[in-house]
Amino acid sequence: MLTEVIGAGGVRLGLRVAGAANTSAIVLVHGWAQSSLAWSPQLADPGLTARYRLVGVDLRGHGGSDVPALGYDEPRVWAEDLAAVIDFAGAGAPVLLVGWSYGGLVITDYLRVHGTTNVAGIVFAGAITEIGRDRPGGRVGPAMRNALPAALSDDPAEAVPALTALCAGMSSRPVDGPLAQSLLGTSLSVPPAVRAALFRRDVDSSAVLAGLDVPTLVIHGVQDQVVDLSAGEYAAGKIAGARTRWMPGTGHLPFVEAAAEFNSALEQFAGERFAH
Known part of the structure; x- marks a missing residue:
């Protein structure tokens, strides 16, 4: 199902929703220059959708969402966008947040502003939690390094190959x-x-991660060439009691490349967080 919510500044945010109504919700936050379509293996998984309501958001400027001129470098804007999605998904009940790549940074923006209000748990999947020069939680791999700055260009001859x-x-x-x-x-x-x-930011999340007070699972492909494994290790090392799942032979798309394993881990973690 496609629907939408209104985020910060009246920006319309597109959503993909799957699963049963009136159940605990899992909110899926995609990465840089992607959309909720990336979560197709989760939104179509019968085990997950039978037990949970899955809500994938298109971040502002992405997918089916509005493309405002401003706001991409402001943590509070991202926080309010995600708050609107959480309110829709959970209807007042805590949700499980899953952030992939840049989506992990968006989750830390929410935590920076709102703390763990309405958050039952967090999954960082191949995620960054910081950004900026020499930020260990934002360390990228060779595939991303080689793509920049050409991938940001408005010249198709540069951007398309990158x-x-x-x-x-x-x-x-x-x-x-x-x-x-x-x-x-x-x-x-x-x-x-x-x-x-999205790259014009300098964000230190060390204090946010160290203060995290909900269970967190860090999943990362060992062969990730976009976000370096060390970024996941950094987040896990900062978060008290964080669990880790390093996936050998897997790159930056653990929820696609090893969808069955990822979905099983997500379902198990969600079951623990939403146990009554």
């Missing part, structure tokens, strides 16, 4: 062809100005 190479470098295992092409198409559909604006 984004094509980046999308190809996301996975370590074979990915379904149509989904791989969808990821590339989504990247190209995000305006260059938005792609660039």
